[in-house]
Amino acid sequence: MAASMDQAARKTRASRPSKDVDERVRDRSEAAILEAAGELFARKGFDGVRIAEIAERSGLPKANVYYYFPSKEDIYKALIGKLLAGWDKALEELRADRKPAEALGAYIVAKLEYSRQFGSESRLFANEILRGGRFLSKANRDHMRAMTRDKAVVIESWIAAGKMSPISVRHVFIMLWGATQFYADFEVLACDALAIKRITKKDFDEAAATITAIVLRGCNVVESAAEARSTDT
Amino acid sequence: MAASMDQAARKTRASRPSKDVDERVRDRSEAAILEAAGELFARKGFDGVRIAEIAERSGLPKANVYYYFPSKEDIYKALIGKLLAGWDKALEELRADRKPAEALGAYIVAKLEYSRQFGSESRLFANEILRGGRFLSKANRDHMRAMTRDKAVVIESWIAAGKMSPISVRHVFIMLWGATQFYADFEVLACDALAIKRITKKDFDEAAATITAIVLRGCNVVESAAEARSTDT
DNA sequence: TCAAAAGTTGACGTTTTGGTCAGGTTATGA
DNA sequence: TCATAACCTGACCAAAACGTCAACTTTTGA
Numbered sequence: 251m252a253a254s255m256d257q258a259a260r261k262t263r264a265s266r267p268s269k270d271v272d273e274r275v276r277d278r279s280e281a282a283i284l285e286a287a288g289e290l291f292a293r294k295g296f297d298g299v300r301i302a303e304i305a306e307r308s309g310l311p312k313a314n315v316y317y318y319f320p321s322k323e324d325i326y327k328a329l330i331g332k333l334l335a336g337w338d339k340a341l342e343e344l345r346a347d348r349k350p351a352e353a354l355g356a357y358i359v360a361k362l363e364y365s366r367q368f369g370s371e372s373r374l375f376a377n378e379i380l381r382g383g384r385f386l387s388k389a390n391r392d393h394m395r396a397m398t399r400d401k402a403v404v405i406e407s408w409i410a411a412g413k414m415s416p417i418s419v420r421h422v423f424i425m426l427w428g429a430t431q432f433y434a435d436f437e438v439l440a441c442d443a444l445a446i447k448r449i450t451k452k453d454f455d456e457a458a459a460t461i462t463a464i465v466l467r468g469c470n471v472v473e474s475a476a477e478a479r480s481t482d483t
Numbered sequence: 484m485a486a487s488m489d490q491a492a493r494k495t496r497a498s499r500p501s502k503d504v505d506e507r508v509r510d511r512s513e514a515a516i517l518e519a520a521g522e523l524f525a526r527k528g529f530d531g532v533r534i535a536e537i538a539e540r541s542g543l544p545k546a547n548v549y550y551y552f553p554s555k556e557d558i559y560k561a562l563i564g565k566l567l568a569g570w571d572k573a574l575e576e577l578r579a580d581r582k583p584a585e586a587l588g589a590y591i592v593a594k595l596e597y598s599r600q601f602g603s604e605s606r607l608f609a610n611e612i613l614r615g616g617r618f619l620s621k622a623n624r625d626h627m628r629a630m631t632r633d634k635a636v637v638i639e640s641w642i643a644a645g646k647m648s649p650i651s652v653r654h655v656f657i658m659l660w661g662a663t664q665f666y667a668d669f670e671v672l673a674c675d676a677l678a679i680k681r682i683t684k685k686d687f688d689e690a691a692a693t694i695t696a697i698v699l700r701g702c703n704v705v706e707s708a709a710e711a712r713s714t715d716t
Numbered sequence: 717t718c719a720a721a722a723g724t725t726g727a728c729g730t731t732t733t734g735g736t737c738a739g740g741t742t743a744t745g746a
Numbered sequence: 747t748c749a750t751a752a753c754c755t756g757a758c759c760a761a762a763a764c765g766t767c768a769a770c771t772t773t774t775g776a
Contacts, residue, residue: 275723275773293614297531300763311725316765318723373613376669380609381526383671395675420677421693427672428661436609438616439660442628444653460654464701508743508753533733544755549735 280318282308284332287325292373295381296326323385330385333375334393340364344401350408351471355462358430362461365434366454376435398423415470422469429461513551515541517565520558525606528614529559556618563618566608567626569597577634583641583704588695591663595694598667599687609668631656641704648703655702662694 286308290299301322305312319325340360344353365372378385402419409416433440433449440449466473519541523532534555538545552558573593577586598605611618635652642649666673666682673682699706 279723295528295531295610295614298528298614301765302763312764313725313727313766314723317725320765322764376613377528377610379669379671380606380613381528381531386671391671391675394672395678398676399678417696418689418693421690422697423676424665424673424690425658425662425694425697427669427676428663428665429658430661432657432661436612436660438612438619438624439627440657442624443631443656443660445628445632456651457654457657460651461658463650464655464658465697466701467703468697468699468701470700512753534735535733545734546736546755546757547753550753550755553735555734 276318279308279310279314282310283315283318283325284329288329288374289370291326291329292370292377295377296322296385301325327385329371329374330378330390333371333378334390336364336368336371337375337394338397341397341401344404346404346407350405350413350469351466351473353404354466354469354471358426358462358465359458361426361430362433362454362458365431366451369434369437372431372434376431413472417469422465426461426465429457433457509551512541512543512547515543516548516551516558517562521562521607522603524559524562525603525610528610529555529618534558560618562604562607563611563623566604567623569601569604570608570627571630573597574630574634577637579637579640583638583646583702584699584706586637587699587702587704591659591695591698592691594659594663595666595687595691598664599684602667602670605664605667609664646705650702655698659694659698662690666690 283304287299287304290303290307299322301315302312304325305315308315315325319328340357343356343360348356383391398420402423405414405419405422408414409419433454437449441447444453446453516537520532520537523536523540532555534548535545537558538548541548548558552561573590576589576593581589616624631653635656638647638652638655641647642652666687670682674680677686679686
């Protein structure tokens with residue numbers, strides 16, 4: 251996911267064992283650029299961002315940004331790559347060997363937490379999808395489809411085992427995605443809806459509790475453990 | 484919401500009774516521009532669209548677009564205005580005198596139908612919110628807040644009347660918004676999730692059914708046909 | 717110590733783009 | 747018919763934005 255092939259190749263740190271911490275200038279600069287670009291792309295979309303802005307925000311002169319990344323598009327694509335990793339992580343909670351209520355609750359919490367902590371990444375992803383996913387590679391989309399299918403199978407196994415009522419699993423995924431991303435992606439709307447100025451951790455916790463409660467009850471998920479009250483951590 | 488004041492004033496159709504159909508060139512041109520611009524803004528965001536594109540797509544030369552709209556921003560704002568009307572319409576379904584199950588179901592259907600029929604408007608709105616709502620006026624936001632509050636009161640009245648279990652009404656709104664907009668706004672993701680090429684009417688119907696089922700059951704909305712007439716606005 | 721590699725940067729060139737304008741054509745209404 | 751208003755448009759401009767470059771400084775490794 252580094253700048254470009256030739257430059258990445260130059261990095262060969264085996265031949266440069268001087269610093270074990272290896273706080274290479276390159277790494278720091280690339281990170282700074284990526285972070286600045288992430289925030290900006292998230293808020294203004296690909297076309298809305300000037301590399302001069304990225305440069306300014308990352309504290310580097312424009313020409314230096316071009317030293318690390320051959321083009322604006324390359325910066326953007328590098329960020330898209332990072333995104334997809336995070337996308338998967340929450341889904342990992344959905345495993346067939348877990349109790350449905352537990353797994354679904356954990357998924358909702360993880361997804362909300364991800365979008366809370368990585369708000370700008372989440373918005374960047376939303377932005378990209380909204381525009382039709384121009385920059386998503388076929389591999390990216392194949393991976394996402396496969397992931398969805400696998401997790402759908404997990405939930406269908408719970409349904410088959412009578413642990414929850416039969417529903418259109420894939421539509422439920424969409425409900426969950428929509429609900430969990432809303433707070434980060436459409437923060438303005440969420441704030442208006444909640445009649446607050448800024449969304450806090452507490453609001454996210456309430457969101458998790460509400461979404462979990464409705465979805466679990468909505469799917470008639472059986473709660474074997476009589477307790478399992480609110481959806482903490 | 485027309486181009487600008489002076490130009491709109493000139494329209495004074497009382498003094499020009501020649502055509503009753505009044506298929507004024509102005510009206511057609513403005514509509515063409517707005518439609519073309521809507522599609523483009525939805526897909527590429529404000530900064531991503533060049534007025535040359537709008538011109539081309541609406542079949543007019545660029546300078547002619549400027550004849551009707553003083554600036555790109557004015558075209559964008561005109562569209563935002565149209566959006567908010569649609570936004571309200573679905574919410575009208577939520578009236579205290581209706582039965583909760585009926586009203587909520589109708590709301591979900593109306594919201595989905597709106598985003599299906601006016602996909603590009605929905606995406607444009609999403610785009611605008613994602614970017615922090617730069618072009619939303621204070622009046623716009625005040626209106627939306629007031630609308631949300633009113634409808635929250637309606638649902639809370641149902642809760643108070645024991646017609647559904649107590650939940651965080653405003654978080655439920657967010658769930659509903661997220662779920663109902665997803666299909667239009669994040670079509671790419673929705674297609675991948677549903678393992679289909681394009682979303683059809685049938686998919687929207689299934690979505691409505693699933694969302695309604697989960698939310699109604701999730702909120703323990705009582706389906707008793709008998710009562711549900713204690714609150715009368 | 718020192719040459720080569722890595723990193724930095726101000727200034728520049730080219731293209732794009734929002735917006736303007738002067739002058740043309742068509743519709744309107746008396 | 748004819749004056750006026752509405753409408754249309756090719757050509758143009760200044761600002762901005764992407765990307766380049768040559769020269770400069772710092773770091774590296776032997």
